Amino acid sequence: MTAQPVTVQSGTVHIGALTAEHAGEALTVQRAAYVTEAQRYSAPDIPPLTETLDELRAEIEASSVLAFGAWLGPRLVGAVRGRLDGDRMEVARFVVAPDMQGRGVGRALLDAIHDAVPATVRTLWLITGADSVQNLRMYERAGYRRVADRKDSVGVAITLLEKQLGH
Secondary structure, eight states: OOOEEEEETTEEEEEEEOOGGGHHHHHHHHHHHHHHHHHHTTOTTOHHHHOOHHHHHHHHHOTTEEEEEEEETTEEEEEEEEEEETTEEEEEEEEEOGGGTTTTHHHHHHHHHHHTOOTTOOEEEEEEETTOHHHHHHHHHTTOEEEEEEEOTTSOEEEEEEEEOOO
């Protein structure tokens, strides 16, 4: 995918492929974005904060992963990954830099990952914190529906959401 310009409240961001060369920047944005979530749930060991640079780089390079970034000028301000598994795809590590949240960057990234979904995928799914009201609202507006609540591996209350596709 070539970088596509999207106008957001702060100007024009360019959405394009996230590659291994962007891994360091992506990890920085990921950690900054997830700190607030970790604080909300008093859970400093949530997986997005413990993922290593090598793990992130390997995932971006995996053939079963779609990865996109959002750039405002030279700055990476957001990222998202799609983990393919047969006829399902997890929307994962969906992050926007804290100072850019609420400006349309997240929606642009979500649209980009949705546009790239292979025709064989029938269900998109994701998880978010059960108390992350803004995230839940955005996902529900994008057509996701809540299907389950549970605790994750570190005890955080999470909500599983799914979106059925009708290619």
